[in-house]
Amino acid sequence: MPVLLPPAERCQDTRVGAPAWCEAAQAVTHQAHLATDRCGQEAVTMWQSADSVRDPHVARHLSRAAYIQPWRFRVEMLQGGTTVEKPPPGEGVTLWKSKMKTPAWRTRLPLPLFRDALALQTAEVAQAHARGARLTAARLSRAQQQINEQLRLLQRQREATDHRLSDVRKGVLLNRQSVQLRGYRPEPEKVPDKADSMLTWEKEELRSMKRKMEKDMEKSETLLKSLASCRDTLGFYCKERLQAVELMNQPLDKVLEQAGHHSCVDLSRVPTPRPRGQKTPPPDPLGTYTPECSAALNEAKRLLMESKETLAEMAKNESDVREQQQQISDRVCATLAQKIRETSELKERMNLSLGLMRGTIHRCAKFNQEMYITCGLIKGPLSESHLETREKLNRPLVRVYQRHVGTQLPEASRLAQGTDQLQRHILHMEKNLKELLAERGKLSWSHNCKKIAQEVDHSVIRLRQRQRHPRVCYQELRAQLLLEDGGPRTQAPARSKATGVPK
Template sequence: MSRLIPPVEHKQNTRVGAPEWREAAQAKMRKARRLTNRCGQEAVTMWQPKDSVWDPHVARHLRRAAYIQPWRFQVEMIKGGSTLEKPPPGEGVTLWRSKMKPPAWHARLPLPLERDARAQQTAELVHAHARGARLTAARLDHAQQQINGQVRLLLRQREATDHRLSEVRKGLLINQQSVKLRGYRPKSEKVPDKADSMLTWEKEELKNMKRKMEKDMEKSEAMLKTLASCRNTLAFCGKERLQAVDLMNKPLDKVLKLAGRHSWVNLSRAQTPSTLGQKTPPPDPLGTYPPECATALYEAKRLLMESKDTLQEMAKNEEDIREQQQQIRDHVCASLAQKMRETTELKEKMNMTLGLMRGTIHRCTKFNQEMYITRGLIKGPLSKNHLETREKLDRPLVRVYQRHVGTQLSEAARLAQGTDKLQRHISHVEKNLEELLATQEKLNCSLHCKKTGHDVDYNVVRLRLRQQHPHVYYQQAQALVNDWDPPTPPPRK
């Protein structure tokens, strides 16, 4: 068995070379060794990622185990005592057979396919920018569509509000017609009543409605101008964004669908508790979502919410005014109908009073005529030839009786007194007849006035019902007010 022969120990004094010469050679060798180790390590390190450099504070024989330890699977305890192995998180290829997951390799030197890799990265960057620009354009286009829909709804509501405003204005014209027509009643029927108060109240209420609806029309007009300006801004921004996606053939609504969102202003659908789609990116002046697009979308969202409130308010006001106007019409027509019923009742009572008065006048006239006949009989005949014997005061019996003192007969005095009393009674009856006839004339005049007032109120109600028909437009009612002038009835004596 061979044995190692220990090297011969040369004593210091047996060396021939000088110590300086030996130290200089050893220094050169140490320097060459350090340079060799450094260059070899740097040559290997340049092909390794930064995190793959071994820790210098770990022992050399333990560096590999410490470097590979994070790659191994992690063991987790599960309820029940069993275990579960999971790969470590992060990027990289999972090696299930060896139960390891090395991190992704990132070299620090350009590889032979560096040009192709950089071209592919550039293409991916361009495609990502185009996709982002297309998604922003889809957002702008969808917001523009929602603005257009809101504009259409606002225009439709403006048409309904304008129609209701024309109905209110037509109601004012009808009120003016009613007041003008009721002005042709007789003077005795022009006593202010509740119907006049109702017409005045209707006029004030209609004026308030008119002012309210005119404010709604002005507000909606301003909102339409703002929406049109926002729509133009969205169209301009969308056109600018679409300049980068002319070569990408894909519908914009499909882009929104792929992004997981159907509305970027959150108004056309109900809010969900958890949003599954992509979140809106922060504005970037150099990116695909510049601040002007963000401002346009925010303005569109604000205007949509504001216009939605405006639409609801306008619809509510239009419905309330329609119901209020109908109630006012019913109240006015009911008051006029009540006035007509009261006038009819008074007419019937006047007719009964006139009938009773007519009978009384006939009886008084007949009685007066009989009194005239009686007075004629009391006065006696107009000629002496018609005197009878019993009517003469110089007949024998009367002459004999008048010879005695104090025996004056009262025949002539009584006849004179009776004639005078009868004449006074006839005068009184004639005076009563004159009063009856005058009162009858007044009642006839009042009855005629009542009939005229009833006819006027009836014509007012009929005019209101005819003019309130939906087929009668504001221009027709206005022409009727301007051209219609009923003749004034002649004054009665």
């Protein structure tokens, strides 16, 4: 028969199992839920970015709104009462329909296509490096071309300056030849005049111009060496950058046009109001635009600006020296021509004086000869045929003494007085004639000196005009001057000590 169990006492806990057993089961379940939530959260977190992780202090139904809030466009009120929507700061894709700007996705674990993504990123980095290297090489190449063009301009200007310096040196030698040639004048014509002062002034001015041109040549030579060194540096860096892009067949000028850079060195072009090209990146030791390239381009810019200023200064100096030298030479030739005209006037006056003196000398000599004839007639006849009266030549000569009776005779006294007066006139006339002859000799000597001086000055002008021609080079003129320096110097003719007339 069945056994009836005594009814259990009624209590609040209707569970049959023991509380410890139930608590143990609940603890195990709670631990399992915690592990599930944690693992799931960690699994999702590993696939999400760090800023997308839900804040544990925010409710679950509010976490999405708090997460999306930074993405939305902000509405700002302007002063006029209008509103404007501005995107949030930071990188991201702008969604215009929903007015949201999603930030860039950054995951903690590699995606399933991680290898392909890395390959694409590597390819992008390589392409970016190649593009940067190509752009840097294009900039360096363009700078090298401009430096080469500046070198050619500087070389041409140096040739023009050197030609002008050769003309200045030729002018110095011409001045020296002119001074030496004017040294062949006679002594009376070597009195310092304005022509000598002009030649001295020309020598000082030519020396000053010579020093100025030599300084320009030295400065341009230093700048030429700097430009050549900068060109070689730019070429080396360009060749080094082209090693990374040697397989890309895109012209470097096209790269500069795409980048919006028409020139990286020339600062004279008009800047565009809105630059369309890429900005010059900052120097990066690990990138394509290294500090060395930046320093080379900056040096190229500085040298280009300095060379432009130097070229302008050299061209101005060359033009000024050419005009100044031409004016100085014309002034010297004009002074010598004026001296020739003055010498010609003096020579004509001396020639006229010589003609007048020659007539006076002839008249004096004729009068002196007639006086000699008169003196002979006073002394008496020489033969019987000269006698007009019947005088006897064998009569004794009457000697005139104070105690003699013949002193009272008028004929002898008058004859003696006339003869003595005639002798005094003859001696005075001879003295005047000698003085006239001496003065004529001096005047003739001075006339010949003026003639020689005029010929010398005319030869100096012809020499300067002939040697100033561009076909006469400096070396030829210097060799000619060296040959002339070794020859004997022509001396003026000797003069007589008594009369001063040339022997």
